[in-house]
Amino acid sequence: xxxxxxxxxxxxxxxxxxxxxxxxxxxxxxxxxxxxxxxxxxxxxxxxxxxxxxxxxxxxxxxxxxxxxxxxxxxxxxxxxxxxxxxxxxxxxxxxxxxxxxxxxxxxxx
Amino acid sequence: xxxxxxxxxxxxxxxxxxxxxxxxxxxxxxxxxxxxxxxxxxxxxxxxxxxxxxxxxxxxxxxxxxxxxxxxxxxxxxxxxxxxxxxxxxxxxxxxxxxxxxxxxxxxxxxxxxxxxxxxxxxxxxxxxxxxxxxxxxxxxxxxxxxxxxxxxxxxxxxxxxxxxxxxxxxxxxxxxxxxxxxxxxxxxxxxxxxxxxxxxxxxxxxxxxxxxxxxxxxxxxxxxxxxxxxxxxxxxxxxxxxxxxxxxxxxxxxxxxxxxxxxxxxxxxxxxxxxxxxxxxxxxxxxxxxxxxxxxxxxxxxxxxxxxxxxxxxxxxxxxxxxxxxxxxxxxxxxxxxxxxxxxxxxxxxxxxxxxxxxxxxxxxxx
Numbered sequence: 157x158x159x160x161x162x163x164x165x166x167x168x169x170x171x172x173x174x175x176x177x178x179x180x181x182x183x184x185x186x187x188x189x190x191x192x193x194x195x196x197x198x199x200x201x202x203x204x205x206x207x208x209x210x211x212x213x214x215x216x217x218x219x220x221x222x223x224x225x226x227x228x229x230x231x232x233x234x235x236x237x238x239x240x241x242x243x244x245x246x247x248x249x250x251x252x253x254x255x256x257x258x259x260x261x262x263x264x265x266x
Numbered sequence: 267x268x269x270x271x272x273x274x275x276x277x278x279x280x281x282x283x284x285x286x287x288x289x290x291x292x293x294x295x296x297x298x299x300x301x302x303x304x305x306x307x308x309x310x311x312x313x314x315x316x317x318x319x320x321x322x323x324x325x326x327x328x329x330x331x332x333x334x335x336x337x338x339x340x341x342x343x344x345x346x347x348x349x350x351x352x353x354x355x356x357x358x359x360x361x362x363x364x365x366x367x368x369x370x371x372x373x374x375x376x377x378x379x380x381x382x383x384x385x386x387x388x389x390x391x392x393x394x395x396x397x398x399x400x401x402x403x404x405x406x407x408x409x410x411x412x413x414x415x416x417x418x419x420x421x422x423x424x425x426x427x428x429x430x431x432x433x434x435x436x437x438x439x440x441x442x443x444x445x446x447x448x449x450x451x452x453x454x455x456x457x458x459x460x461x462x463x464x465x466x467x468x469x470x471x472x473x474x475x476x477x478x479x480x481x482x483x484x485x486x487x488x489x490x491x492x493x494x495x496x497x498x499x500x501x502x503x504x505x506x507x508x509x510x511x512x513x514x515x516x517x518x519x520x521x522x523x524x525x526x527x528x529x530x531x532x533x534x535x536x537x538x539x540x541x542x543x544x545x546x547x548x549x550x551x552x553x554x555x556x557x558x559x560x561x562x563x564x565x566x567x568x569x570x571x572x573x574x575x576x577x578x579x580x581x582x583x584x585x586x587x588x589x590x591x592x593x594x595x596x597x598x599x600x601x602x603x604x605x606x607x608x609x610x611x612x613x614x615x616x617x618x619x620x621x622x623x624x625x626x627x628x629x630x631x632x633x634x
Contacts, residue, residue: 158408158460162269203383204412207463213514221278
């Protein structure tokens with residue numbers, strides 16, 4: 157019920173924004189987000205934009221995921237090296253990754 | 267910029283799961299308040315992936331599931347009156363009242379229309395000037411401002427034949443009611459991201475402050491949820507309960523001030539009947555005095571549902587109430603997957619796709 161989807165505003169006429177939703181052009185109300193600009197991404201819920209998405213915050217989170225991916229690849233490589241060396245499994249690298257992850261979660265706070 | 271695929275990154279998800287498993291050395295019990303989260307958690311298999319370190323319980327955040335049957339009965343009765351049209355969001359149409367559903371009422375000749383937006387109900391009123399259109403206001407703080415905006419526009423246009431039947435509910439009184447009842451002990455709450463887009467994440471500070479329970483406000487993609495759960499298990503492990511905003515791209519500290527202002531003009535806080543929970547004081551929204559003329563309850567002189575019987579399905583053995591309070595898991599109900607299925611739901615938790623029972627039935631594999 158509280159489903160809301162991110163869409164980009166491609167046209168604005170007064171309080172009405174045009175967006176593409178699942179391949180269909182649709183008009184949504186901008187009555188709750190008067191600050192929305194052309195090109196902004198907004199969360200749309202029941203035909204209304206309810207929030208203008210913060211691109212910097214989104215990029216920050218995606219950056220975290222990219223870092224996770226890198227550290228995962230590294231951990232996999234380490235684990236496979238370890239396995240080759242001693243036939244034992246190791247979860248090495250986890251401790252480093254944990255402090256990275258909690259830092260970034262902290263950054264999205266506030 | 268992708269706002270969807272980037273947040274479904276499987277490698278990041280796997281890594282977050284490992285991190286959560288490593289941090290949650292003793293079981294951490296988390297309630298996901300929102301039905302949208304329940305659906306996503308089951309769909310992506312997160313519940314199984316995180317067990318037994320994280321125990322996920324569904325909460326009352328499915329507006330359709332917590333709508334009192336007495337309210338649905340009144341909507342059905344309105345739809346069967348001559349010259350009357352009831353407009354509703356689609357989620358509500360199959361939810362059973364005492365005798366039937368709005369869909370059943372339509373089969374009996376009732377005029378029930380499904381709308382995508384509350385503004386569509388205004389358009390119905392414009393095109394059907396000879397009929398009275400009643401828009402059912404369903405949903406939490408996410409949806410209430412959209413209905414408020416439609417009511418404000420109806421007022422501005424002077425539309426004479428539209429009114430609003432508010433079943434809107436507020437999230438924090440329900441969360442408090444569950445914690446105050448003491449039936450379930452929680453180590454964390456996954457906060458509803460789209461409610462918080464309106465209220466702001468600071469609205470959830472009562473959880474750590476008054477109950478010592480951390481809350482992580484979360485988006486709805488799998489990595490959003492995992493990131494929030496990681497923050498919760500870390501907060502629990504550090505014994506430093508706080509609110510963490512894990513949905514920074516959509517949620518600000520104070521929320522949407524325009525939406526809050528509009529809600530405050532059109533609605534006022536009132537007692538509300540929650541299916542499966544009971545009447546909770548100051549937990550719902552009714553039309554304010556300034557908008558009394560657009561209040562369907564007053565226009566058609568409808569009785570107050572907070573004084574009547576609430577749940578018809580409990581007598582049939584349905585445990586939806588316990589599921590909504592996090593006391594019972596769907597597969598533990600004797601009706602689950604036997605007499606109660608999405609095609610033939612007994613209680614509301616099996617009707618809505620966001621209902622915990624429907625999500626378990628569809629994705630949980632418990633019926634196989």
